[in-house]
Amino acid sequence: MRIGIMGGTFDPIHIGHMLAAEAAYDAFQLDRVWFMPSHIPPHKQGAGATGEERLQMVREAVHGNAAFEVIDVEIRRGGVSYTFETIRELQELHPGIQFYFIIGADMVNYLPHWEHIEELAQRLVFIGVRRPGYELALHELPAFLHDRVVLAEMPVVDISSTDIRERIAAGHSVRYMVPDQVFEYITRGSMYEI
Structure with a gap:
């Protein structure tokens, strides 16, 4: 079985994340994509939404897509989320699965700086x-x-979670920038408003 892991803060999850996951799923004929919100990513400041809120937004976003699932391993573990620790854990829990880790182009060039990257690249x-x-x-x-990095193309969408949070804080709409269910969740909770 070939599983793609789409890790990220997802603060909030947006259509760019969804398109990236779909592009990887399609290009490499993955059996599933597991979305995995990080608890505290090592390369970013703290999240604006709680771990549980971000986890729920991801659940809302993937609902209805049989190929997409949500795992909460990093949220449950707490602390700084290092991918090498998570992959070790997932491989112990799911022997025989070939894992692929889906990352944006900005992270490809940063890979040499990841914790235990040589071990991770072997896994x-x-x-x-x-x-x-x-x-x-x-x-x-x-x-x-x-030979441990492959590329997938996705449609051009220039959206970031930071931009979405800033737009909401400024009182602007983010409808259609995030999946409909996520828009409703953010609106119900008045999230990211100042």
Whole structure:
């Protein structure tokens, strides 16, 4: 079985995340994509929404897509979310599954800085999803990553969670930037408003 893991803060999850997951699912004929909200990502400031709120937004977003699931392993574990710890745990729980980790183009060039990246690269393949504004320099990656990073193309959508939070705080609409169920969840909870 081939499982793609779409990790992220998802603060909030938006259509760019959904398109990236679908692009990886389609391009590499994955059996499923597991969306995995991080508790505290090592490369970002704290989230605006709680872990449970972000987890619920992801559940709302993937509802109705049989190929997409949500796992809460990093939220449950707490602390800083290091991918190598999570993959070790998932491989112990699910032996025999081939894992792929789906990342945005901005993270591909940053891979050499990930904790225990050499071990992680031995355990899985990274699917880098091209998005606007980021140049990929795969040839500049360390040699051990050259055959551990593959690329998927996705439609051009220039949306970020930061932009969505800022728009909401400024009183602007984010309808259609996030899945409908997520828009309703954010609106019901008056999330991200100042």
